[in-house]
Amino acid sequence: MSKQNNILKESVRSKLFTFDEFHQWNTVRYKDISGASASDQDRQKVNESGGHAGYGEILPFAVNRIFKMIDVQPKDVFLDLGSGTGKSVFQAALQFGLHAYGYELSEFRHSAAMAVLKLEQALNTISPALLSKVHLYQQDMIATDHNYPTDVTVILFDGLLHSEQFKENVMQKIIKVVLNNGNKMVRLWSIGSGELSIPEDLLIHQLQVEKCMCSWTIKCDLISQQNTHIYWLSAKYYKKSSKEKHDNKKREEEVKIIEFTSKVKDDMKDEREKYYKVYRKEGINF
Ligand SMILES: C[S@@+](CC[C@H](N)C(=O)[O-])C[C@H]1O[C@@H](n2cnc3c(N)ncnc32)[C@H](O)[C@@H]1O
Numbered sequence: 001m002s003k004q005n006n007i008l009k010e011s012v013r014s015k016l017f018t019f020d021e022f023h024q025w026n027t028v029r030y031k032d033i034s035g036a037s038a039s040d041q042d043r044q045k046v047n048e049s050g051g052h053a054g055y056g057e058i059l060p061f062a063v064n065r066i067f068k069m070i071d072v073q074p075k076d077v078f079l080d081l082g083s084g085t086g087k088s089v090f091q092a093a094l095q096f097g098l099h100a101y102g103y104e105l106s107e108f109r110h111s112a113a114m115a116v117l118k119l120e121q122a123l124n125t126i127s128p129a130l131l132s133k134v135h136l137y138q139q140d141m142i143a144t145d146h147n148y149p150t151d152v153t154v155i156l157f158d159g160l161l162h163s164e165q166f167k168e169n170v171m172q173k174i175i176k177v178v179l180n181n182g183n184k185m186v187r188l189w190s191i192g193s194g195e196l197s198i199p200e201d202l203l204i205h206q207l208q209v210e211k212c213m214c215s216w217t218i219k220c221d222l223i224s225q226q227n228t229h230i231y232w233l234s235a236k237y238y239k240k241s242s243k244e245k246h247d248n249k250k251r252e253e254e255v256k257i258i259e260f261t262s263k264v265k266d267d268m269k270d271e272r273e274k275y276y277k278v279y280r281k282e283g284i285n286f
Contacts, residue, residue: 014127019064022095023275026060026087027282029116034285035084038108046105049140050169052161053106057084057215057286058191061275063091066209068265070187070230072096072154079103079152079177081141081159081170085286086113086134088156093133094126101149103139110138142169150180153187158214160192171196178202178233188231198231201239205232205255207262211272215286218279232258 017025036055038046043053072078078092083102092100104110113136120126139146155174159167178186185204190196191212198206212228237246 012124012127014130016097016130017095019060019095022064022091023060023278025094026091029119030085030087030285032285033085033112033116035106035109035112036286038106042106042108045107049105050142050163050166051082051105051140052159052163052166054161055084055109055286056158056160057284058088058156058158059213059215059218059275059279059284060087060091061272061279062213063088064095065266065268065272066189066212066230067092067096067154068268069209069262070154070189070232071261071265072098074098076153077101077149077151078154078156079148080156082157083113083136084109086116086136089113089134089136090116092154094130097130097133098154099133099135101135101137101152103137103141103148105138105140107138110136142166142173148173148177150177152177153181153184155186155188156191157188157196158191167196171198174233175199175202179235179238181235183234183236186233188233190227190229190231192227194227195229196231198233201237202233202235203231204234204237204251205258206230207259209266213272213276213279215284218276218284230262 035057038053038055046053074097076098078089078098078100080088080100080102083089083104086102089100089102092098102113104113117131117134117136120131121128157170159170174188188196191214207230209228209230237251239246
């Protein structure tokens with residue numbers, strides 16, 4: 001039996017996956033699934049929401065890298081806005097142990113993600129407690145009658161092709177999450193969408209990340225520089241009135257710690273080369 005199948009045939013596991021294990025799980029489970037195969041009709045519904053139905057994926061290596069840079073802890077709660085076939089949601093839950101929410105409007109992509117979850121539940125190789133951290137919804141991410149979970153602390157917004165108006169609408173909903181989270185830090189990871197417009201009072205720190213590995217950067221045979229940003233947001237220094245004063249020294253100290261941590265944890269150059277070669281050799285299915 002191959003090493004890959006061995007990992008999936010273990011008795012029920014409640015232990016979190018290592019990155020290598022997740023990579024193997026992902027390769028096997030998604031072997032025949034492609035979010036790019038959504039029908040024209042399905043895509044049209046997504047486009048009608050104001051979002052964009054185009055498809056591409058963040059590769060597991062990038063999720064692993066960025067989650068380390070932003071110092072993700074098991075108590076964090078993850079939200080993927082436009083979760084496609086659910087890979088990042090599964091990774092956040094199975095590798096990092098987070099409650100992870102994915103909103104995807106495409107019926108085809110959402111159903112593909114649900115099929116993986118149902119298969120995993122039926123196989124019973126991963127404990128129900130660990131699988132219960134995966135929350136998948138077929139949901140328009142900008143629907144006004146629906147709010148994101150209030151305790152979310154890590155958000156992925158892969159909005160390469162969305163319009164400026166759509167991004168603004170999403171931003172309004174993200175602001176609500178930040179304001180509801182009190183003093184907690186919310187890390188917003190945005191890909192390929194230029195800079196997001198964030199109220200100054202809520203923005204603690206922002207970082208542009210180089211060489212984020214996505215399906216399209218591998219396909220195009222380069223690990224390209226693209227607009228990948230991480231924003232650290234908090235209502236901690238939000239001024240309810242112009243008279244209110246905040247301790248700027250404290251804020252500066254906080255930024256220094258974030259800068260230091262993200263730099264130290266982005267120590268994956270060798271790993272990056274290794275996985276770049278792996279993805280190119282194995283090919284990527286998305
Ligand atoms: C570029 S893909 C990102 C997939 C995944 N998050 C990743 O990064 O690997 C963007 C996804 O957003 C979805 N989408 C577009 N508009 C949407 C909307 N209004 N509500 C929910 N999902 C939407 C698309 O169907 C697509 O699957």
